[in-house]
Amino acid sequence: MDQRQQLIENIQHSLYKGFIDKNQNGSSQFSPKLLTNKYPETVLTTLLQELKICETFMFSVAFVTEGGLATLKAALYDLKQKGIRGRIITSTFLNFNQPKMFKELLKLENVEVRLANAKGFHSKGYIFEHHNHYSLIIGSSNLTDNALKANYEWNLYFTSLEHGEVIYQLKSQFEEAWNEATPLTKDWINHYKQLYDLKPIIKQNDLNVLEFDKYYLTSSLVKSLTIRPNKMQESALKNLAALRSKGGRKALIVSATGTGKTYLSAFDVRNFSPKKMLFLVHREQILRDAIQDYRKILGGEEEDYGILSGNSKNVDAKYLFATVQTMNRDLYLKTFEKDHFDYVLIDEVHKAGANTYLKIINYFTPQFLLGMTATPERTDRFNIYELFDYNIAYEIRLQEALEEEMLCSFHYFGVSDYERDGEIIDDTTKLRTLVSSERVKHIIEKIHYYGYSGKALRGLMFCSSKEEVYQLSIALNYKGFRTIGLTGDNSLEDREKAIKQLTDGEIDYILTVDIFNEGIDIPCINQIVMLRQTQSSIIFIQQLGRGLRSHPSKEYVTIIDFIGNYKNNYLIPIALSGDQTLNKDNIRRKASNTNFLKGVSTINFEEIAKKKIFESINNTNLSTLKKLREAFIELKNRIGRIPFLYDFMEQNSIDPEVIINYSDNYHNFLIKMKESLxxxxxxxxxxxxxxxxxxxxxxxxxxxxxxxxxxxxxxxxxxxxxxxxxxxxxxxxxxxxxxxxxxxxxxxxxxxxxxxxxxxxxxxxxxxxxxxxxxxxxxxxxxxxxxxxxxxxxxxxxxxxxxxxxKAFTLYKKYSRRDACRLLNWPHDDSSTIYGYRAKHKTCPIFVTYHKQDEVETTQNYSDEFLAPDLFRWYTRNRLTIDSPEVKNILSYKETGMDIHLFIKKDDGEGTDFYYLGQVEIDMNSVKTETMPDGKGNYLSVVTMNLLLEQPVPQDIYHYLIES
Incomplete structure (x- = not known):
């Protein structure tokens, strides 16, 4: 049977299964599917998978947003590199599409865009042309980030051959609309913008509820405003009250940047109602912002609020906001009685291990002490948790905060850094290359292509050195950008002036190194550019967090991360996912399948950048004594005792199996951690x-x-x-x-x-x-x-x-050959003799390494491959024919009652474990003897056959396995 006839049969089986009888046997590769955005499969994941393998595409979508377009930009860039083009028809229906979005469409060099002239154009369809068939998504989803990833949608995903009636009608309709449509040009956009700006988008009298910075301001015609706690704050406030009711006098809040820690503390102060309160932080600008927030919650007179800093000495205020640097001085500290403040609050409390902080903390004896931080982890081994009696009143990290829609959504793009003569930027690259005209041009191309949300650019660039900050700033200014470089050498006044300039639109970017990781609040930032290697997941999240505060001027923040030949690239998926297991398989999956973020935020890697991350994962030993000890100390500090293995699981820390693989048993591990046992x-x-x-x-x-x-x-x-x-x-x-x-x-x-x-x-x-x-x-x-x-x-x-x-095996979990021997109830561990497969005890486990190493001998380098998500082409050992007893034994599996199980891993970098893809049946019509070269000019016989899987492999695992 030729490939085309096989394809027709597969589609026939799939259509029968999809529209007549779901119990139909046979391949379901092309079965129609309803896409609803039910996690983890979304319209976006399916759309991206189709883009990866299509030869061209056609989109007909009434509405497009910048955020929706952003979700596809990395995939479209990779298609451009492959020479693959596509077409998009969209509209001006209801004036929904914004002029800036049309400008973003013009950036897509491999996509031709036209504006439909049909009245009331409201279509929503995506057509992908493949070598011998079409895939289609038709339904309710426009090209918006919410419709592709978050909203409850109904879209039918199905397949057709080129002569099918439905694809014929859809293509005809598309071509008809395309031929009547207007090409998208700069002149058209300028004309549209003039008309668009004349239309009032929002009627003020219709606005009943404002959402500002994720705190709800309820109003009747927006006259009298009251601020209410959000979901996170309500839970934290209940926990704080319960803690105090049991006699607790200290508590720690761990909350991602932008989730409302300051408002939370103000709500709790209001509940506590202290006679005197002290708010401690390390920067005066934060104090001034905090006072504004507190006044919204607590009210009161202006004289109730005072600042103790280098420039202000309002020490008699009811609510005193002080910098650590000033309060730490005996001249001021000793003017207060130890019990002067009923309530003391420390912001950015992860810094509290410093002597300046400890001096203040040890001096005062408040009725209640609250610490707040986004990142309690420390590298100096100081135990922040012990300082607060191990009372974690509430904890919400980045991934949870995004899921709760407490932060501004983001679109992260891992892009390839500048390459010269086959070499990509690494940690040894000289400054002259980092700021060369070619690299500057590369940077500009990427920040232009991936863009930003909002009318005006408000960007922050993190560089690798002071020299790069200053020289790159000069180079960008020469190219027409307005930038300022800031380092630790700049004064507080310099920093605050630059922040104001950025906020006011006087500059486009602040370039920095080693500062601005934390402790600044610039909600209008809509683009963050990372031009340095990731040294730690903590710093990565701190820098990403600079753009996650909500602001009326933006719908999302763009994160552009330039990924070079850095050994620490493995930290990127760890930081984005929050996965601290040190399990390589988990990290590979997070790098490949980035749909673990709920909500509309997305993570996108260009193909070359993703390759660099996989290389880093494969080449890095995640279970070094140093890494394990750091995680151990962090967990020990958190729970206040020597942890057990189960504690690592409960606290989302190291996978216990990683610990056991390192030390055989946990007693040995604790000895290596210098514990007395x-x-x-x-x-x-x-x-x-x-x-x-x-x-x-x-x-x-x-x-x-x-x-x-x-x-x-x-x-x-x-x-x-x-x-x-x-x-x-x-x-x-x-x-x-x-x-x-x-x-x-x-x-x-x-x-x-x-x-x-x-x-x-x-x-x-x-x-x-x-x-x-x-x-x-x-x-x-x-x-x-x-x-x-x-x-x-x-x-x-x-x-x-x-x-x-x-069942003995669970689909898509990973097992070793030894696991298979045990779970198949073999009486002995014969894993060393299985190699690719072995038929024994009425079972035949087949193990396939999908991507063989280059040095594998020709006689072992079989062309095992997926023909479809539920169809696998498999080769026996060489020197066998259909008449060989070994092959006959396998082919008679039904008569003898033998079960055949398929296990596949991506490559040898994954270690000894394979994904279990289920029991398989053999397509007897596909069995045949072939020949393969032995590398010496001769040919060896080998038997090949198609294996039909019990269920199609999920798309995320399927594409992870087949991608080279």
């Missing part, structure tokens, strides 16, 4: 090694259930064990029970592991009864040892929640 015997350590390796990952819950039972009962029967498994809702059969017994009696293990586990079965089995061996039972009296076992079990049960307990 009771001694554990060598045998008991080997028991912890085994339980950590076999149970902790949670891939099969059965072993954990048995150990948990034996911790509470010295002996249990097999019947009792089976009943416990049934109570957990997991599968049970004789071969699985035997497999579990083989694990604990060491019969399953290879000799190396048997030696590691001291060649002593953990469990004795007699007459259908289980019990721990006598040495373990005696050791359980050691609470240190038993606590470690209980911790392993707790992690196992928690991790197992991510797996389907009714």
């Amino acid at each position: 009771p001694a554990i015997s060598d045998y008991n350590l080997s028991v912890l090694n085994m339980l950590s390796k076999e149970i902790l990952n949670g891939k099969r819950i059965h072993e954990a259930v048995l150990i948990e039972a034996l911790l509470h009962n010295s002996v249990i029967s097999k019947e009792n064990f089976i009943q416990r498994l049934n109570n957990h809702g997991t599968y049970v059969d004789d071969t699985t029970i035997q497999s579990i017994e083989n694990i604990f009696t060491l019969k399953f293990h290879v000799q190396k592991d048997i030696k590691k586990y001291k060649d002593k079965p953990l469990i004795d089995i007699t007459n259908g009864y289980y019990q721990l061996n006598e040495e373990i039972k005696g050791s359980l009296k050691n609470s240190h040892f038993s606590t470690f076992i209980k911790d392993i079990l707790k992690c196992a049960f928690e991790k197992n929640k991510r797996y389907d307990r009714t």
